Amino acid sequence: MNIYFPKTLNEFIIERQAEFPYARGELSRLLHHIGIAAKVVGKKVNKAGLVDILGHAGNMNVQGEDQMKLDVFADIQFRAALKASGECCGIASEENKDIVTFDTDLAMDAKYIVAIDPLDGSSNIDVNVSIGTIFSIYRRLSERGTRAVMDDFLQPGTEQVAAGYIIYGSSTVLVYTTGHGVNAFTLDPSIGEFCLSHPNIRTPDDGTIYSINEGNYTHFPMGVKKYIKYCQERDEATNRPYTSRYIGSLVADFHRNLLKGGIYIYPPTEKNPEGKLRLLYECNPIAFVAEQAGGKATDGFQRVLEIKPLSLHQRLPFYTGCKKMVDKVEEFLRAYSEA
Numbered sequence: 001m002n003i004y005f006p007k008t009l010n011e012f013i014i015e016r017q018a019e020f021p022y023a024r025g026e027l028s029r030l031l032h033h034i035g036i037a038a039k040v041v042g043k044k045v046n047k048a049g050l051v052d053i054l055g056h057a058g059n060m061n062v063q064g065e066d067q068m069k070l071d072v073f074a075d076i077q078f079r080a081a082l083k084a085s086g087e088c089c090g091i092a093s094e095e096n097k098d099i100v101t102f103d104t105d106l107a108m109d110a111k112y113i114v115a116i117d118p119l120d121g122s123s124n125i126d127v128n129v130s131i132g133t134i135f136s137i138y139r140r141l142s143e144r145g146t147r148a149v150m151d152d153f154l155q156p157g158t159e160q161v162a163a164g165y166i167i168y169g170s171s172t173v174l175v176y177t178t179g180h181g182v183n184a185f186t187l188d189p190s191i192g193e194f195c196l197s198h199p200n201i202r203t204p205d206d207g208t209i210y211s212i213n214e215g216n217y218t219h220f221p222m223g224v225k226k227y228i229k230y231c232q233e234r235d236e237a238t239n240r241p242y243t244s245r246y247i248g249s250l251v252a253d254f255h256r257n258l259l260k261g262g263i264y265i266y267p268p269t270e271k272n273p274e275g276k277l278r279l280l281y282e283c284n285p286i287a288f289v290a291e292q293a294g295g296k297a298t299d300g301f302q303r304v305l306e307i308k309p310l311s312l313h314q315r316l317p318f319y320t321g322c323k324k325m326v327d328k329v330e331e332f333l334r335a336y337s338e339a
């Protein structure tokens with residue numbers, strides 16, 4: 001009988017803790033608690049259609065409980081886990097206009113802050129499409145023992161200590177980086193553990209999948225329009241035409257492109273002239289993972305991770321994936337920039 005002895009997320013985190021000089025386990029504990037919240041949220045997402053947790057907050061479900069939207073549930077769950085870890089002093093979440101700071105002595109003494117999109121793509125839940133949680137971890141700038149402040153959250157993405165996402169799909173997969181490569185862990189429901197399934201992920205240097213909502217084509221910048229046509233032209237030497245794949249869930253589109261090779265683009269549109277995606281808890285964490293796997297992430301002209309955030313929910317155009325594909329779209333953007 002072959003013994004199945006997987007490397008669990010906890011073993012991996014502790015094993016790799018040695019990569020952090022002077023680390024005393026704080027980051028390990030924080031990542032461990034994110035893993036716990038991911039399991040709880042994953043369970044709810046996978047049963048969303050059954051336990052009547054779809055729909056909008058404020059309604060009563062069949063059990064007479066106050067029904068909440070799944071993303072509200074996810075926000076509460078991750079907030080509770082981060083607070084309970086004792087390693088996080090505050091959170092910036094897509095679900096909350098302002099930062100959430102913890103006021104227990106334990107939490108106020110914590111070293112880290114977290115920016116999070118608790119459930120990205122949640123509009124896809126009722127049609128059973130994969131969705132995800134995206135998180136980004138920074139060292140606080142403010143003094144330990146005090147409440148976190150806004151400046152703790154407005155740091156450039158290069159200051160991230162760790163970042164990653166959980167994709168709730170055909171399986172629940174947690175992908176993260178601490179700046180030493182990218183690793184993915186698949187939840188084994190039979191033992192309730194995240195097990196290392198994709199060690200040291202490297203995204204291909206080039207790819208043949210492009211992900212963009214072409215419904216917004218009319219209002220795309222000319223460089224994006226030209227790039228889409230480039231993807232659609234026949235040229236065997238460069239494996240074109242490419243394949244168009246767009247799920248409408250960033251984590252799902254990004255994860256497929258990360259493994260198979262591709263580019264995800266959310267450019268300025270008429271409805272979102274600044275771009276739709278948020279810098280703090282969507283673009284920065286995804287950009288950190290992309291770069292650590294050998295890919296690239298820009299706003300079309302500059303490296304996402306070097307952008308200094310000016311506000312919590314700031315949006316920007318987002319181009320991420322295989323380095324050569326991002327380079328190519330940037331070439332078109334420069335050639336046709338209206339500036």
Ligand code: P6P
Binds near residue numbers: 248250253277
């Ligand atoms: P559109 C989901 O709302 C999201 O933030 C990303 O997950 C996804 O890639 C994008 O927006 C989809 O936006 O405008 O194409 O529906």
